[in-house]
Amino acid sequence: MTEVCFNGVIVGTVKNAEEFSNNLKKLRRNNQLTNKLNVHYDKKADSLQVLTEAGRARRPLIIVENGKSKLNDELIEKLKSRALKWNDLVKLGVIEYLDAEEEEDSYIALNEKDLNEKHTHLEIINAGILGSQAGLAPFSNHNSTGRVMLAAKMITQGLGIYTTNFNLRIDSDVSIMHYPQKPVVDTMIYKNVKYDSHPIGQNVVIAIMTNEGYNMDDAIVLNKDSVGLGLFRSTFFKPYICEELRYSGEKDEITRLPDPDKGVSRLRGMEEDYAKLEDDGIIYPEAKIHPNSVLVGKVSPPRFLMGTEEFRMEMREKNDSSIACEREDGKVDSVILTETEDGNKFVNIRIRQARIPEIGDKFATRHGQKGVIGMLVPKKDMPFTSTGVYPDIIFSPHSIPSRMTVGQLIEIIGGKVGALGGRNVDGTIFSSESEKDLRTQLHELGFRENGSETLYDGKTGRMLNVRIFIGNVYYMRLKYMVSNKYHMRTRGPVQLLTRQPTEGRSKDGGLRLGEMEKDVLVAHGAALLLKERFDSDKEIMPVCSKCGMISYINYYRNKGVCSICGEDAPVTFIEMSYAFKLLLDELKSLCIYPKLNIKYKD
Amino acid sequence: MKIEESEKLLPKSVFDEMKAKIKEYKISSDKTISKITEETIKAYEKSLICPAESIGIISAQSIGEPGTQMTLNTKHFAGVSEMNVTQGLPRIIEIFGARKQSSTPSMKIYIKAPHNNNEKFIRQFSANILETLLKDLSKEINVDLINFRVEIVLDLNEMRNMNVSMEKILKQISLSKIKAEIKEEGDKIYFVSKNNEVNDLFKLKVQASEIFISGIKNITQVLPQKKISEFVILTAGSNLKKILIIPEVDIQRTITNDIFEISNVLGIEAARTAIIEEGMNVFNEQGLSIDVRHLMLMADVMTHDGIVKGIGRYGVSGQKSSVLARASFEVALKHLFSAAVHNEVDELKGVVENIMINQPIPVGTGAYKLKLKEVKKK
Numbered sequence: 001m002t003e004v005c006f007n008g009v010i011v012g013t014v015k016n017a018e019e020f021s022n023n024l025k026k027l028r029r030n031n032q033l034t035n036k037l038n039v040h041y042d043k044k045a046d047s048l049q050v051l052t053e054a055g056r057a058r059r060p061l062i063i064v065e066n067g068k069s070k071l072n073d074e075l076i077e078k079l080k081s082r083a084l085k086w087n088d089l090v091k092l093g094v095i096e097y098l099d100a101e102e103e104e105d106s107y108i109a110l111n112e113k114d115l116n117e118k119h120t121h122l123e124i125i126n127a128g129i130l131g132s133q134a135g136l137a138p139f140s141n142h143n144s145t146g147r148v149m150l151a152a153k154m155i156t157q158g159l160g161i162y163t164t165n166f167n168l169r170i171d172s173d174v175s176i177m178h179y180p181q182k183p184v185v186d187t188m189i190y191k192n193v194k195y196d197s198h199p200i201g202q203n204v205v206i207a208i209m210t211n212e213g214y215n216m217d218d219a220i221v222l223n224k225d226s227v228g229l230g231l232f233r234s235t236f237f238k239p240y241i242c243e244e245l246r247y248s249g250e251k252d253e254i255t256r257l258p259d260p261d262k263g264v265s266r267l268r269g270m271e272e273d274y275a276k277l278e279d280d281g282i283i284y285p286e287a288k289i290h291p292n293s294v295l296v297g298k299v300s301p302p303r304f305l306m307g308t309e310e311f312r313m314e315m316r317e318k319n320d321s322s323i324a325c326e327r328e329d330g331k332v333d334s335v336i337l338t339e340t341e342d343g344n345k346f347v348n349i350r351i352r353q354a355r356i357p358e359i360g361d362k363f364a365t366r367h368g369q370k371g372v373i374g375m376l377v378p379k380k381d382m383p384f385t386s387t388g389v390y391p392d393i394i395f396s397p398h399s400i401p402s403r404m405t406v407g408q409l410i411e412i413i414g415g416k417v418g419a420l421g422g423r424n425v426d427g428t429i430f431s432s433e434s435e436k437d438l439r440t441q442l443h444e445l446g447f448r449e450n451g452s453e454t455l456y457d458g459k460t461g462r463m464l465n466v467r468i469f470i471g472n473v474y475y476m477r478l479k480y481m482v483s484n485k486y487h488m489r490t491r492g493p494v495q496l497l498t499r500q501p502t503e504g505r506s507k508d509g510g511l512r513l514g515e516m517e518k519d520v521l522v523a524h525g526a527a528l529l530l531k532e533r534f535d536s537d538k539e540i541m542p543v544c545s546k547c548g549m550i551s552y553i554n555y556y557r558n559k560g561v562c563s564i565c566g567e568d569a570p571v572t573f574i575e576m577s578y579a580f581k582l583l584l585d586e587l588k589s590l591c592i593y594p595k596l597n598i599k600y601k602d
Numbered sequence: 603m604k605i606e607e608s609e610k611l612l613p614k615s616v617f618d619e620m621k622a623k624i625k626e627y628k629i630s631s632d633k634t635i636s637k638i639t640e641e642t643i644k645a646y647e648k649s650l651i652c653p654a655e656s657i658g659i660i661s662a663q664s665i666g667e668p669g670t671q672m673t674l675n676t677k678h679f680a681g682v683s684e685m686n687v688t689q690g691l692p693r694i695i696e697i698f699g700a701r702k703q704s705s706t707p708s709m710k711i712y713i714k715a716p717h718n719n720n721e722k723f724i725r726q727f728s729a730n731i732l733e734t735l736l737k738d739l740s741k742e743i744n745v746d747l748i749n750f751r752v753e754i755v756l757d758l759n760e761m762r763n764m765n766v767s768m769e770k771i772l773k774q775i776s777l778s779k780i781k782a783e784i785k786e787e788g789d790k791i792y793f794v795s796k797n798n799e800v801n802d803l804f805k806l807k808v809q810a811s812e813i814f815i816s817g818i819k820n821i822t823q824v825l826p827q828k829k830i831s832e833f834v835i836l837t838a839g840s841n842l843k844k845i846l847i848i849p850e851v852d853i854q855r856t857i858t859n860d861i862f863e864i865s866n867v868l869g870i871e872a873a874r875t876a877i878i879e880e881g882m883n884v885f886n887e888q889g890l891s892i893d894v895r896h897l898m899l900m901a902d903v904m905t906h907d908g909i910v911k912g913i914g915r916y917g918v919s920g921q922k923s924s925v926l927a928r929a930s931f932e933v934a935l936k937h938l939f940s941a942a943v944h945n946e947v948d949e950l951k952g953v954v955e956n957i958m959i960n961q962p963i964p965v966g967t968g969a970y971k972l973k974l975k976e977v978k979k980k
């Protein structure tokens with residue numbers, strides 16, 4: 001007896017599971033059951049899964065019966081004459097959707113000519129096995145699986161035009177590429193998902209060679225003059241919001257210039273940070289901003305008031321709670337004034353930064369070959385071909401053998417053929433233009449058929465002794481840019497509780513010297529270096545040497561006071577970390593008396 | 603320097619090796635020997651650890667780094683045999699954690715000279731030491747609910763193989779103190795229950811099948827293996843004490859991998875050596891090499907007070923003298939409360955404590971202090 005589960009819940013048992021599942025499938029194909037139903041018979045667990053839930057990824061396949069595709073010539077003719085539509089094929093039981101579970105029970109042929117009696121389904125197009133995402137990359141059938149998946153992931157990170165109404169939208173941390181190009185080498189899937197309307201990269205000239213080590217370990221060398229001409233330039237948008245909050249009584253926040261003369265106690269920044277604010281306390285569009293520029297001036301009532309203070313006018317001091325931008329330059333792109341659901345005034349400011357490729361920005365091809373810029377080299381120092389072509393990117397040859405991205409090499413040749421011949425090259429997997437054809441065409445165009453050329457050193461003008469593989473490839477600029485990531489700190493904010501530096505870039509935090517790094521210093525016996533590295537919360541504490549507790553100093557009378565031993569206590573000063581003082585306090589809260597026995601150093 | 607003078611300056615093993623090498627290369631010139639002695643002393647002194655060197659952390663790092671490369675494969679089949687031996691990281695945890703129950707105890711038994719090439723003897727010997735229970739010698743074990751008895755049908759072939767007679771079985775049953783009346787009938791043995799409860803009858807069945815008949819306890823599997831010039835018997839399960847008593851066994855080479863057993867039978871020094879050997883074996887079998895001195899340090903720490911202690915909460919780390927160091931390791935509250943109850947004083951002499959209070963740690967450069975005596979100008 002086989003358990004039958006419907007959407008994961010056991011509903012009963014059947015004797016012949018195989019026959020039962022076949023019947024269900026038959027009913028589904030005859031439209032007697034919904035076509036959203038999928039069946040899977042798990043022989044090992046001896047359970048039959050019937051699934052109709054939402055959220056399963058399903059894909060269409062042509063049904064095969066007795067080794068013959070149900071999509072016969074007659075139907076194809078009808079399709080061509082538009083007498084039939086896709087949904088008709090589903091209704092006719094020619095095409096059905098399988099989910100991941102039912103796929104386990106199926107035997108799917110890639111090509112119609114491979115069909116035999118055992119097959120249950122046929123791919124509609126053989127390139128469809130990659131799906132719409134990985135199918136965007138050309139010649140993927142020449143690459144290793146891992147790289148194809150990496151490429152599919154990176155295609156989603158490429159900068160382009162993510163939506164055509166980006167000007168009207170407020171999205172956080174998005175970029176728009178200035179001149180995205182259609183790839184010279186594209187795929188059938190690429191055309192069909194209409195990626196051409198919003199491409200994600202640019203066609204560049206790539207030379208595969210080393211360049212003084214600046215492209216080691218997956219780095220790339222970029223031609224500085226190409227960048228100067230606008231290669232891979234993009235704009236970064238970032239929104240800031242400001243809401244006028246209302247509190248009880250007359251204690252509302254007001255957006256206005258925080259003016260020290262009008263009772264604002266303390267400005268949160270320097271005076272010049274407020275220079276770009278207009279009369280309403282809001283910055284104007286196209287204003288140039290600097291790190292820590294104030295975007296919206298806002299004053300708030302003081303947060304903590306005691307009893308009667310609340311009603312005294314002179315205590316109605318205003319706090320400065322202005323919104324300032326982070327440590328970045330840029331321009332104000334747009335200022336939107338609106339109201340929230342609660343009727344509060346709401347300011348939405350979008351800033352814009354031109355992002356010119358710089359050292360550390362991330363780039364990738366459509367073959368999972370990602371890398372950061374290692375150096376921007378002026379055109380005059382770049383190698384060039386005999387026809388005077390300078391590469392835009394110099395790519396390290398060491399990135400190729402271990403990754404086995406042969407597809408990229410074929411794309412370079414294909415790109416070269418396409419660029420020289422003024423046409424698009426088809427790189428759809430299994431049905432692409434053959435490498436051999438591309439090579440002969442390249443030869444006919446007057447180049448060496450293997451894509452290599454003689455290059456000349458830009459610095460000396462001497463011919464390089466080896467021929468360099470050079471061609472055109474489609475490169476993407478990925479959304480990870482150093483200017484969003486770089487971080488340094490000398491001194492800065494500390495946490496309230498432990499007085500140790502804050503954590504994280506956004507809070508201007510310190511870089512943690514962790515447990516294992518500490519062990520290294522101990523292993524080296526660098527005792528004083530270790531002490532120095534860990535004294536970020538160093539504190540000199542007055543300690544009563546009688547009772548061994550933290551005490552304090554009455555500076556007015558210049559005497560030590562201990563809360564246990566009273567005034568005139570024998571107070572000495574001891575250097576310790578504030579975290580340790582905190583530990584002593586916590587021990588006290590556990591009713592443990594942590595007495596410090598003080599000995600004088602001899 | 604004369605070679606005899608260096609005897610006090612060098613450890614015995616180094617001195618002996620140097621002497622042997624001098625003999626081996628037939629060096630007779632006094633000048634050369636003197637030079638060799640001096641160089642040996644120099645090399646030996648160079649290899650000594652400096653005072654205040656943090657050997658603990660260096661050992662931890664030196665063992666830990668190859669440890670990250672260790673495969674996590676628990677089981678490994680040693681050739682054709684079906685013997686499982688825990689290896690890799692789980693075995694390391696077993697050794698250094700001083701787990702009382704090793705997951706795969708195993709012995710390597712060597713036989714003394716005249717018998718160690720006698721295949722017939724080895725087979726007989728293996729059969730004799732293999733732990734045999736009553737169920738191993740029986741074809742069927744039945745519960746007879748009508749007569750309230752357990753019926754065991756003996757396997758006569760197996761008995762012949764294991765060299766067990768009927769008398770021996772009956773004798774062992776009587777020794778086992780089983781609470782039942784025993785009847786013998788041909789190749790059948792009946793255990794008649796004394797009270798008429800069904801539950802007891804099933805308990806009796808289990809007890810009867812587990813009756814020890816012959817062999818040595820805990821030795822659940824034996825596997826004689828032909829090494830280059832002799833036979834070695836590998837076993838699953840270990841019982842060093844009983845095996846070493848057997849006169850044919852070569853007690854010098856026979857070994858078990860159960861460190862606690864070695865500690866109990868052969869003493870703490872043997873246990874220390876066993877920890878080093880077993881630890882080294884694990885790393886070597888994974889193709890990793892570490893300096894034996896790191897493991898020697900570990901073994902010393904684990905055994906220095908006479909019993910095998912593990913590294914960890916219940917062993918070395920849990921018995922540190924410093925309250926703060928213990929509290930920072932695991933279960934802070936428990937240690938802090940017990941320290942408060944016992945009025946413990948932390949001398950702040952360890953590394954962890956001094957990092958906590960932000961003082962120089964007493965290793966390396968921090969181990970030394972400058973003592974200045976102020977001299978007043980006259």
Ligand SMILES: [Zn+2]
Nearest residue numbers: 544547562565
């Ligand atoms: Zn006091």
